[in-house]
Amino acid sequence: MSVMIKKTAPKNDGLIKEAKKNPGGYVSDIDWQxxxxxxxxxxxxxGSWKVDLDGKLTDHYYLNNNYRKIEEVExxxxxxxxxxxxxxxxxWVAxxxxxxEDLYPEIPEEKIIGWWxxxxxxxxxxxxxxxSRCD
Known part of the structure; x- marks a missing residue:
């Protein structure tokens, strides 16, 4: 279950456009283009911002429990x-x-270690x- 926190939505044109397309929905905060x-x-x-019925971002931000930040790994x-x-x-490749390895291309989600x-x-x-399912 995700936790809702109060967080001011950034003044980001891309997020504002997405919010206008999704009144009453959510707009995701993604860490990579x-x-x-x-x-x-x-x-x-x-996480995701809640969008009000007028298509504007609110300060209701829902944290994503599955989020894993990008690491620098050797x-x-x-x-x-x-x-x-x-x-x-x-x-990104899995x-x-x-x-x-012998299951390719039907790899179960829990067999994916991560993405490079x-x-x-x-x-x-x-x-x-x-x-997040392989931690």
Missing amino acids: YPENQEIPREAIR KILPKYMIEAARHFKNI EISSDA YVDINGNITKKFRRN
Whole structure:
């Protein structure tokens, strides 16, 4: 269950636009600028602002229990990940547990260790976000 706190909404044009599109709903506070074609993992959402019926952000902010901040991690990654990353650019790729490698492409959520950011040159960076179901 998420906790509601009082938090002043930032004067961010993108959030204000989203709020106008979602009267009575919520607008998420995301910690990374994901490409439009990429799904945003629940671990990237810090929380959400409640939007009033007029499409304006309120000061009701709901913390996301699944949020995991991006870490800088030094790790030797499995060879399959390094090879696969060469085919991707500016995207997050999943690291899966070794006992799930033969399940690809139907990997259960709890077998995903976390996600590594692949930069615009196809290199896996040190940026890592843990899976909230695998802590």
